[in-house]
Amino acid sequence: MSWRESRLMQVIWTVIRVYVGWEWLSAGISKTFGASSAAWVGPKAGAAVSGFLQGALAKTGGQHPDVQWWYAAFINNVALPNAKIFGYVIAWGEVLVGISLILGALTTIGLLAAVLMNMAYMLAGTVSTNPILLFWEAVLLWAGAAAYYWGVDRVLLPQWKKRRLKQGIA
Template identity: 45%
Template sequence: MLELLRKNNLVAGLLAVIRIYLGYQFLHAGIEKLTGGGFDASGFLQGAIASATGEHPAVQGWWATFLEHVALPNATLFSFLVMWGEVLVGIALILGLLTNFATLMGMVMNFAFLFSGTVSTNGQMILLAIFVIVAGANAGKYGLDRWAMPYLRNHTPIKKNHKKETATV
């Protein structure tokens, strides 16, 4: 199964469709936030913190503590990161550029939304993203990764020394 996900051309096409779907979801959500008259995550954060109480809390205490003491005091920064993170992840996935990194960052956002008590399509998006991550380079085969990844591999500032050392007697 792993070999099929990582090397099959038909699977690469299916992964491109999944990747573009995920990218569209992120891009659409990010653009709505950017053009919606000023996105502010503080209301969402306060709602998530409030959901950490009661008999069956939707948000775990450790996450609510993080939201209350880190995210909420920095709501402007987190609003910026969510808006632009969704837009950039969306563009990267649609173009198939840095696919694995973009997918990983999308998963981080989806997990953050799930931890905050939002169900929506986040679980479905994480499940689809797992296939993209496991497929590795095959997920970006029909995208800009086809050219970008070989270029990046050959033009990294750190070169490995491939010289063989000879033993002296």
């Protein structure tokens, strides 16, 4: 057993995983059920995303733009025309990532989704807590199974693998 898989590290990975999960869950809950939820998933769905993306587009100019031209093209051609869909995906995605990480259920998928969202936010020129969360998500991915030793995946994944072997799917 390596040091990253030791009992002490399993506890530390769990604390970090739950912290990152809480950050995602609280952000998602405010978008899904909070005062601003109407602009994310309610009758004005897409308004918050449109405002955020318009702000990102404003950061595309100058010698060293915060938002690169190719990401601005993605924003203009994909994200803005589908702002309502992106509003739902972002709000509920944050909730689901938070639940996944707090419970340690489908942890790797939750971490990969979190990395994807953090990268999207940072590519749009937003810093905030995103680099810190991205760092911890990468560390948890590196920790591997030790990151979810104290979680649902500890029971769920062996059962899933056993079923796959019974079905002859390796």
